[in-house]
Amino acid sequence: MAVLECPGCQYRYDEAQGDAHEGYPPGTLFESLPEEFTCPDCGVRYKEEFQKLVSD
Amino acid sequence: MTTYTLQHPDKGLISYTDKKRYLWIASVIMPIFPMLGIFCYYQTGSQWALAIPLVFTYLVIPVLDWLFGSDENNPPEEIVPQLEEDRYYRILTYITVPMHFGVLIAIAWFVGTHELTIWSVIAMALTAGSYSGLGINTAHELGHKKPPFERLLAKLVLAVPAYGHFCIEHNRGHHTHVATPGDPASSRMGESIYKFIWREIPGAFKRGWEQEKVRLNRLDKSVWSLDNDILQSFAISAVLQGGLIIAFGWIMLPFLALHNFWAWFQLTSANYIEHYGLKRDKDANGRYERCQPHHSWNANYIFSNIVLFHxxxxxxxxxxxxxxxxxxxxxxxxxxxxxxxxxxxxxAYVPWLWYRVMDKRVLALPHINGDLSRVNIDPDCREAIVAKYGQGELVAA
Structure with a gap:
């Protein structure tokens, strides 16, 4: 499970946690988020701009 | 005055004092102005006094901006984390939230309990609407922040002018699509504010509602669920404005309708001037480039920036x-x-004058340099604008 970060506002998407408010259950892989996904906090950064912080 | 300091390994001691620190308190004392008209009415007995807040907002503030000029001062980047952590600034935004409820209730009480001419009721509705427009501005500041408490306050204050969809639509819709031809909250060159409003108000509501629907569907919930953030804010609006109608009678119907419209129109006005004519280029993938500082119109005027939380x-x-x-x-x-x-x-309210001042400024921007293909143009006006300014012709500032 990986953690990915928005390079603009540092919002973190943790695959293990998902994002309950956004409707992504725990275990949802970043890869499987919609293609048009943009950062839920800043709305500026596209999905492919997110940077992987840790993975195992 | 608080001074922030940092010992930087390469740059040495960095220090910063925010000269506007105590000026931001002006945002908290702004309700004095809506109430000033009522105070002067009691002092003079003249209903003309009720127009004072509107005169202040639309005539005195522009003059004060001209008189006090610009502040181009920036905090050093290294100091920004300390500045962001200083709770003083955010507390000012928190305090304004209950004040927006208080001012609307106070003005509604005044309108509902005094014999006023129709013009005075209109003046009070516009005054209350202008101040609730500032409430949308407070919601804008709070709704962009990550702590849930600040997002809750944004939802609450949006209930005052009944504009509960704003934060969702603004953060996810406008910020993602800003300065593109399809964004209902970015105005196009040649588009008057009176045309823009028909795209902006319904377009924003529709987009906000759709986004909330998609989010709730992912959670396997109906858009009519109690978890709908838009409906939660509108429910508070219904209690507040329904309560005012019950308390102060039928006069509240036109008063609140005009109040709500004028508050929304403040946002329409801000959206109109913030990105007029500006357009993001498309990258090699056909996607719009990331939003850059030159995709928004900027202003550093001290007075109105203080009123509007920068x-x-x-x-x-x-x-x-x-x-x-x-x-x-x-x-x-x-x-x-x-x-x-x-x-x-x-x-903006005088379109021919707006075009005269702004169109040449759009074309003179360094990244546009007279190239109309890099301008967000109203398709209905394209022919006239191309005839006037030419394709690719340089236009002097």
Whole structure:
């Protein structure tokens, strides 16, 4: 499970946690988020701009 | 005055004092102005006194912007984390939230319990609407922040002018699609504010509602669920405004309708002037480039920036939307508005004058340099604009 970060506002998407408010259950892989996904906090950064912080 | 300091390994001691620190308190004492008309009415007995707050907002503030001029000062980047952590700034935004409820209730009480001419009721509705427009501005500042408490306050204050969809639509819709032809909250060159409003108000509601629907569907919930953030805010509006109608009678219907419309129109006005004619280029994948500071019109005027929690430093806001108001920066070579927002609103209300002042400014921007293909143009006006300015012709500032 990986953690990915928005390079603009540092919002973190943790695959293990998902994002309950956004409707992504725990275990949802970043890869499987919609293609048009943009950062839920800043709305500026596209999905492919997110940077992987840790993975195992 | 608080001074922030940092010992930097390369740059040595960095220190910063925010000269506007105590000026931000003006945002909290702004309700004095809506109430000033009522105070002067009691002093003089003349209903003309009720127009004072509107005169202040639309005539005095633009003059004060011209008199006090610009503040282009920026905090050093290294100091920004300390500045953002200083709770003083955010507490000011928190305090304004209950004040927006209080001012609307006070003005509604005045309208509902005094014998007033129709013109006085209109003046009070516009005054209350202008102040609730500032409430949308407070919601804008709070709704961009990450702590849930601040997002809750944004939802609450949006209930005052019944504009509960704003934060969802603004953060996810406008910020993602800003300065593109399809964005209902970015105005096009040649589009008057009176045409723009028909795209902006319904377009924003529709987009906000759709986004909330998609989010709730992912949670396997109906859009009519109690978890709908938009409906929660509108429910508070119904209690507040329904309560005012019950308490003060039928006069509240036209009063609240005009109040709500005028508050929304403040946002329409801000959206109109913030990105007029600006367009993001498409990258090699056919996708719009990331929003840059030159995709928003900026203004550094001291007075109106203080009133609006630095909203006019809009270029940095769109490039870095979660940055707090006290940390927003000015940059070199930004699209610059020739007055603060309130002065620019007046200009926008007279379309021929707006085009005369702004169209040449759009074309003279360094990244546009007269190239009409890089301008967001109203398709209905394209022919006339091409005939007037030519394709690719350089236009002097």
């Amino acid at each position: 909203l006019e430093r809009h270029s940095d806001h769109h490039a870095n939307p979660t940055r707090r108001y006290q940390s927003l920066r000015n940059f070199e070579d930004l699209p610059e508005l020739p007055n603060g927002y309130y002065g620019m609103y007046l200009l």
